[in-house]
Amino acid sequence: MKKLLILGGGTAGTIIANKLHEALDAGKWQITIVDRSETHYYQPGFLFIPFGIYTSKDVMKPKRDFYPRGIEVVIAEIDKIEPNENRVLLKNNQVLSYDYLIVATGTNIHPEETEGLIDENWLKDKFDFYTLEGSCALANFFKSWEGGRLVVNIVEMPIKCPVAPLEFLFLADSYFTEMGMRDKVDIHFVTPLPGAFTKPIASGIFGDVLEKKNIRLTTEFGIARVDNEKKAIVSWEEEEIPYDVLVTIPTNKGDSAIERSGMGNEFNYLATDKDTLRSIDYPNIFVIGDTTDLTSSKAGSVAHFEAEILYENFLNAVEGRPMRAKFDGHANCFIESGFGKGLLIDFNFDVEPLPGKFPLPGIGPFSLLQETKMNHYGKVMFRWVYWNLLLKGLELPIESNMTMAGKRY
Amino acid sequence: MATREILGKMLEFDADNHLKNRDDWNEQVALELAKEEGIAELTDRHWLVVNFMRKVFMEKGDAPSIRKLTKESGVETKELYALFPKGPAKKAAKIAGLPKPTGCI
Numbered sequence: 001m002k003k004l005l006i007l008g009g010g011t012a013g014t015i016i017a018n019k020l021h022e023a024l025d026a027g028k029w030q031i032t033i034v035d036r037s038e039t040h041y042y043q044p045g046f047l048f049i050p051f052g053i054y055t056s057k058d059v060m061k062p063k064r065d066f067y068p069r070g071i072e073v074v075i076a077e078i079d080k081i082e083p084n085e086n087r088v089l090l091k092n093n094q095v096l097s098y099d100y101l102i103v104a105t106g107t108n109i110h111p112e113e114t115e116g117l118i119d120e121n122w123l124k125d126k127f128d129f130y131t132l133e134g135s136c137a138l139a140n141f142f143k144s145w146e147g148g149r150l151v152v153n154i155v156e157m158p159i160k161c162p163v164a165p166l167e168f169l170f171l172a173d174s175y176f177t178e179m180g181m182r183d184k185v186d187i188h189f190v191t192p193l194p195g196a197f198t199k200p201i202a203s204g205i206f207g208d209v210l211e212k213k214n215i216r217l218t219t220e221f222g223i224a225r226v227d228n229e230k231k232a233i234v235s236w237e238e239e240e241i242p243y244d245v246l247v248t249i250p251t252n253k254g255d256s257a258i259e260r261s262g263m264g265n266e267f268n269y270l271a272t273d274k275d276t277l278r279s280i281d282y283p284n285i286f287v288i289g290d291t292t293d294l295t296s297s298k299a300g301s302v303a304h305f306e307a308e309i310l311y312e313n314f315l316n317a318v319e320g321r322p323m324r325a326k327f328d329g330h331a332n333c334f335i336e337s338g339f340g341k342g343l344l345i346d347f348n349f350d351v352e353p354l355p356g357k358f359p360l361p362g363i364g365p366f367s368l369l370q371e372t373k374m375n376h377y378g379k380v381m382f383r384w385v386y387w388n389l390l391l392k393g394l395e396l397p398i399e400s401n402m403t404m405a406g407k408r409y
Numbered sequence: 410m411a412t413r414e415i416l417g418k419m420l421e422f423d424a425d426n427h428l429k430n431r432d433d434w435n436e437q438v439a440l441e442l443a444k445e446e447g448i449a450e451l452t453d454r455h456w457l458v459v460n461f462m463r464k465v466f467m468e469k470g471d472a473p474s475i476r477k478l479t480k481e482s483g484v485e486t487k488e489l490y491a492l493f494p495k496g497p498a499k500k501a502a503k504i505a506g507l508p509k510p511t512g513c514i
């Protein structure tokens with residue numbers, strides 16, 4: 001029996017487990033998946049919780065419902081990988097050996113990395129929305145808030161789902177307008193980037209949308225600390241921006257198990273070959289999802305596209321055949337823009353998000369980089385697609401490699 | 410793509426306005442690029458960062474993030490911002506004649 005061990009049963013781990021379980025001969029392969037948690041969180045749904053659109057029960061389901069039948073599931077905390085011994089140590093002292101390893105341990109927020117973020121007012125006047133706990137606390141806070149300065153701050157890049165902060169801003173504008181108190185809320189986006197987004201054309205378009213929605217933008221602000229007395233964020237250059245409520249997107253880092261294994265970069269991400277998705281350092285290790293060190297967006301849609309590539313390359317690698325499938329960094333993200341509308345972006349390593357129609361050139365039904373009702377339905381549908389198609393590793397009506405058809409450039 | 414004259418030579422720049430050809434770079438060009446960024450002179454501390462960036466780029470094919478700079482160059486974040494105001498990783502990469510670090514995505 002050959003052993004395939006998958007670390008992390010989140011979006012990426014679940015997808016690849018389903019795909020490979022289908023393809024690998026059950027008589028020859030034993031597949032094991034390890035995760036600390038029994039609950040699968042639909043993370044894109046965290047964004048909607050502060051505004052009362054979803055509640056916690058809309059974003060949680062048992063992980064077991066999505067794993068393929070017949071694989072071994074271990075619920076435990078991973079301590080570290082010993083890549084030279086081909087084994088993984090768990091915190092419960094169990095040792096798992098493997099022939100092939102797939103690492104899918106994702107990325108998480110680390111507010112403790114910023115001085116002054118975590119104190120007795122954490123989740124009272126300073127919140128995140130990248131965790132269920134943070135987004136639920138913020139929902140409670142907004143219910144009785146009477147208005148003031150709402151500052152949304154990205155601590156440092158890269159972050160997972162880099163459009164989520166923009167969506168949060170758009171939804172906040174829509175929410176406070178519908179509550180009849182938009183004039184009492186000063187929404188201010190403070191980012192270390194030189195513009196509203198990373199890629200130039202999209203950055204310009206998003207910048208215009210922010211302006212239209214009367215959301216203030218401060219760029220190139222590197223936060224050094226939070227001054228809790230003054231209730232202000234302070235940059236490394238000692239500029240201060242006061243807030244009444246701070247919504248932070250803290251430093252994102254890969255899991256500490258990667259650090260304990262001595263395998264990650266400064267963010268605990270694993271050195272990954274951008275074409276094949278194999279580890280740069282170990283030929284029997286593959287990497288997928290948010291924990292790669294690739295420059296593609298850290299998003300569920302990217303994990304899905306990567307899974308198609310990894311699947312093909314894995315099946316060839318175990319047979320000693322060359323790995324031919326190449327990942328192009330494809331990402332496809334619906335962006336909720338408030339008032340029942342949405343935007344859509346589609347891009348890869350080389351091509352930045354461009355305007356046009358998607359997925360059918362000239363027809364759509366979705367419009368790239370344009371606010372439409374149809375794009376909003378796309379986002380709403382994404383939750384259904386996520387639970388019913390994406391996690392199960394089923395085909396989606398989108399190619400894994402990006403296409404230029406329908407794009408204007 | 411744009412071409413600009415630096416020290417009497419026409420040099421090519423990429424879409425982010427960073428130097429296109431690595432061979433066009435030398436210490437005099439770096440000084441001129443620094444001036445364009447509002448940095449009047451390059452001290453030993455600036456050079457330490459610029460040279461570190463170039464070393465990492467040669468090894469990895471990508472310029473380092475601020476976090477890596479702080480961790481490995483021996484220059485604290487606060488000082489990095491004092492040396493290269495606003496975006497230290499981006500500015501230092503520009504002066505070092507390297508493309509914009511891909512980490513800022």
Ligand SMILES: Cc1cc2nc3c(=O)[nH]c(=O)nc-3n(C[C@H](O)[C@H](O)[C@H](O)COP(=O)(O)OP(=O)(O)OC[C@H]3O[C@@H](n4cnc5c(N)ncnc54)[C@H](O)[C@@H]3O)c2cc1C
Nearest residue numbers: 008010011012036043044078106161289290298299300301
């Ligand atoms: C607010 C928000 C909005 C988002 N919106 C979108 C969107 O609209 N569209 C989109 O495509 N993506 C979106 N995303 C991103 C998407 O959720 C992630 O990119 C995706 O979940 C990544 O999958 P992953 O498997 O790499 O990581 P995860 O799904 O996070 O899974 C990692 C798993 O590893 C486990 N694990 C890690 N370390 C250990 C350990 N030491 N021991 C045991 N288990 C461990 C964890 O428990 C977890 O189950 C959003 C994310 C957030 C936070």
